[in-house]
Amino acid sequence: MFRLPVDYYEKDYIRLNPQCMEANEWKFSKIKPLLDELFRECMGWKEVRLLDIGANEGLILKRTASYLQCRYRIRVHKIGLDISHAVQEAMKRNNPDLLKALNEDARKTSLLNKEVDIALMIDVLEHIPQPEQALRELQRVAKYAVLKVPLEKNVITILWNILIHNRERNYMIQRYGHINTYSFPVLLKQVREYLGSILAFGFTNEFAFALENPEGMSFAKKAKSTIGRRLFNISPKLSSLLCGDFVMLLVKCY
Secondary structure (H helix, E strand, O other): OOOOOOOHHHHHHHHHOHHHHOOHHHHHHHHHHHHHHHHHHOOOOOEEEEEEEOOOOOHHHHHHHHHHHHHHOOEEEEEEEOOOHHHHHHHHHHOOOOOEEEOOEOOEOOOOOOOEEEEEEEOOHHHOOOHHHHHHHHHHHEEEEEEEEEOOOOHHHHHHHHHOOOHHHHHHHHHHOOOOOOOHHHHHHHHHHHOEEEEEEEEOOHHHHHHHOOOOOOHHHHHHHHHHHHHHHHOHHHHHHHHOOEEEEEEEEO
16 A cells, blocks of 8 residues: 655645646636536525635635535535645635634545535545445545546556656655546446435546646656647547546445
8 A cells, every 4th residue: 555654645745846836727617517407406405614725725615605606595614624734724824714614534524424515625535545344434424526537547547657766656656645546447446335426527627727838848748748638629438438538426325
């Protein structure tokens, strides 16, 4: 099992990866269609409890709550959860109306059974040892969940790691903390087994986003993104299997 230093997310992650905070509006643009799909099913809601797991500085939580309040005229009670002490004050500062700020492990929280109406788990599952435990806990506390997960187990990445003796895989672990890798079929199987039924899903076309923001991009990354974008226009699912991508899932928790 891959392990990270115990203080990895306390001190290093935000400092090493500032770009992860820079794509929040793009991330929300991928969350929004699933929220709209959910509210077509749950039209009677007058208020919701919204949980963001791995909330970091709370910007996605803030943006999501604001959208639900403005678009659907409902009251939103915000709960932010992150394992890192380092982000707690920023989370509260960005969300002064926060109902709860939890410094807890996603695999074992203090939340009550089905306390949460909607849970966000955006770019989190790949970081968690024993991700099945996190999904079981999410199933326990939430009624619905929106997930975003990178699909890093794809043909090009696997072949490239064989060629370079797994150096890229080790880099993704040490730099980004991606200790779990998924293909689309593997992720679906895990979510269905431990979390619930998938109501909707969509691929993000990260290739287009990457090519529109090429600063610091390597030649190999640019070539892969170019191939991925062209394949995406033919078949998003095929593109994910060959080149990767991120997938968005809307799940009704058992």
